[in-house]
Amino acid sequence: MTDTNFPLTVPEYTVSELSSALKTAVEEKFGFVRVRGEVSELNNHSSGHCYLSLKDDSSSIKAIIWRTAFHALSHKPEIGMEIIVSGRLTTYAPRSSYQLIIQTLEMAGEGALLKLLEDRRKALKAEGLFDPALKKNIPSYPDIIGVVTSATGSVIRDILHRLKERFPTRVLVWPVSVQGEGAPYQIASAIKGFNNLPELGSIPRPNLLIVARGGGSLEDLWAFNDETVVRSTAESSIPIISAIGHETDTTLIDFAADRRAPTPTAAAEISVPVRFDLSTKITECSFRMDRAVSRSIKEKVFNLSALSRALPNYSDIMERRTQDIDRLSERLIIAPSRFILAKELQFKLVHGRLSPAILFRDFNLFSKNVKDSVVRMVSAFKAVRNQQEEKLIAVFSRLESVSHLSVVGRGYVIVRDTKDYVVTKKSGLSNGKKLILEFSDGQVLVSVDDTSLD
Template sequence: MDDLFEDDGPETGGNAHEYSVSELSGAVKRVIEGEFGLVRVRGEVGRVSRPASGHLYFDLKDDRSVIAAISWKGQAAKMAVRPEEGMEVIATGRLTTFPGQSKYQLIVEQVEPAGAGALMAMLERRRAALAAEGLFDAARKQPIPFLPQVIGVVTSPSGAVIRDILHRLRDRFPRRVLIWPVAVQGEKCAAEVAAAIRGFNALTPGGAIPRPDLIIVARGGGSLEDLWGFNEEVVVRAAAASAIPLISAVGHETDTTLIDFAADLRAPTPTAAAELAVPVRSDLMALMAEQGARLHRAVLQRGQMRRQRLTDLARALGRPEALVAPARQRLDLVGGQLDPALRGATAARRAGFERLAGKVGPQLLTGFIGAERRHLAQWSARLAPALGLRQERARQRLADWSGRLGPALARAGAEAQRDTARKAATLAGLAARLDAAASGRVQSAAERLAALDRMRLTLGYRETLRRGYAVVRAGAHVVTSRAVAAGAGALEIEFHDGRLPVQPGPGASQPALPQPEIPHPEAPSPKPRKSRSGGSDGGQGSLF
């Protein structure tokens, strides 16, 4: 460590030694390789890359850190276990630096398995749970349409994947393509992919936006973390529930995600998905031309075979004259016998007619008429008793109905009387209730009127006069103040039992008001005292 910071010359102004970038990188490299000559590192394998050079590049990671690792071609060939993404391994090697990128890395010489990684273990548990629900069953798979009219593609619109798919479709068989742009990695990936699958399924057939006949979910290759959105349960369930056939084309051929198990068909790459979606148009046209040519040749060959067969059969039939001659001879023989046979038949029919004509005469017609007359007489003799019997039965039924009509009328009359009595009683009760209601209403109104009159009297000033008050008037005006009373020539005091004229005296300007006596509640009321005028004080002393 001392030689790392050894000063090669004298200090100039207190400045430290100036290192070049290469010198400093070499010094750091020597320190790291000296301190970590041989190490064993346990971690989960991340991104794995195998370029054409044969070297093996991968990451070792845990929950907090990542170390880049590399295994050269010769070392990778000697490994008993090749690291795969998601594996938990113990890597043995030496730590060094890569000056070209200013980073440190682990040169791995040997890899030992240490169990499945956390992501792979979680992925396997999720796969087993979804498989137990039957989401991956082959019976749920739908056949891919041979030639879909509209293809829906769920992918990123800016990547090379969509260009590869469109290019391959254009080369093979141009079809109408609907692109649903989504994020193919990151937090939004799973939600957007599931929404895109459900969105395509929600389109109405024959609507303004055509409903796809086939869906392709595509993404390029990447690490397990990059492809993790396609392992989410929401994406798997959306793919399994899709009513439209779905092709999964996520990652490269070695990449496997859970959507591959739920899809109706898995494609190793997005380009292969386009190849599985449509046939090659030129191949179809060539096949149709070949099938047309085969059909034409088959028709010609079949016609030729039929023509040859007809010729062979025609040779076995013989000459037409030989076939027709016996029939012509039989016709001549039968034709010679026809005229005598017709004459004989006519004579026989004429003889039979003459025998019958000899039997026909007036007596035959007379006998027929007599038989019909006797038959008519028999029916006439039977007609009169039948009519009488029918009339008798009708008369008897009429009598029965007549006998039943009287009691029925009596019952109907009695029922009508009872109904009338019931309605009369109901009417009488209603009339009584009406009278009682009218009387009650009048009585209630009278009582209310009396109560209102009592209230009127109670609120009137005369009731106030009964409680010991008086009203002083000066002519037609009511006196309400002492000054008005002093200036009046004559006053009139109204009590509850009448009015009393009063003449103000000389000292009316300052009258002496008597103090009222307040009786004790238990003492008897005091006797009324005599007023100055000799009269009895009616509970109110003279104001003057």
């Protein structure tokens, strides 16, 4: 049954044909568009393509940034970022949906950039990348200064001129793009490259870095707000002076650097002292040192003169010492003869007490005492020996009284079996059993013939 509300002349489409027709119509009508919206549903795919949605208060649209276009963007999309994109509208037949193919991307006004900058600053600060405790001291007299900036332009010329004017120093320039596509990667790679130079390599390693760029708009300076640049600055083991734009310009690298200079020229002034000022200071210090040494010498001479006046006269000291020597020499001559006389007197006194009669008397008395002691000792020994002999005889008498030999001597015998056990009863004997009889004068072996006798 046919619905009469539709004319029969309307052409019939397949699904694919209708999708193709819609794709052609959309792409012809919206071949190039600019769309403003807030980023949502962001997906950075491993293939390098970026899938996202743009929304406003009431609608949203799917969008794609192909890999080549994504790498060329100076600002990468982030959730919540308000942007203006340029591209073409197309359809996606498998889902019957339309989507925006983005070719360029820009921030929706400076206010959006400032919001993104503030959000990023807070996030990096929360990580501790701006901690003052991480700041390194700037060397007072750097041997080699590394400069990361554009190879052309007034910035590098101003830095080199100012260094030459103040204090000629060796400079290594690592040229980079300071704006546009690839600038953040080049700046971060330059900082890491200087840090990776070996200490004693063919290319010397700087002990101070200057990252510099001339003035510009917020978007012109955006490469120095990139997260990779900020992280490489914070991780640098070489002290870094940031000199981006003019004094009123502030980028995130300024917070991560060890020192911020308002201009590139000021960075050169911070890096090295003025040679003339150093020379003047050295001359002044030398003059002050000479005056101090001269004054000190004069004071020492004056003090020495005062001390010398307090010392006694040399001739007086020598005369007194000469008299002392003469007196001691006289005593030295007399002393030996006096010593000998004193010893002779002592010997005579001792000699009188050492006469032979006294010695013989003492010897005879000692001999008599020895003889008396020997007699007493012999008498005591004999008495002790007699007492011990009597005690021993008494012990032997008691032993004999209890010995079995005394019993045997009175006519008894001791009966043992062949195992040397004493036999006291006949109940254990049998005919033919061998026994040993012990008499007072020896032993005999006998045999039992009859055990029935009473």
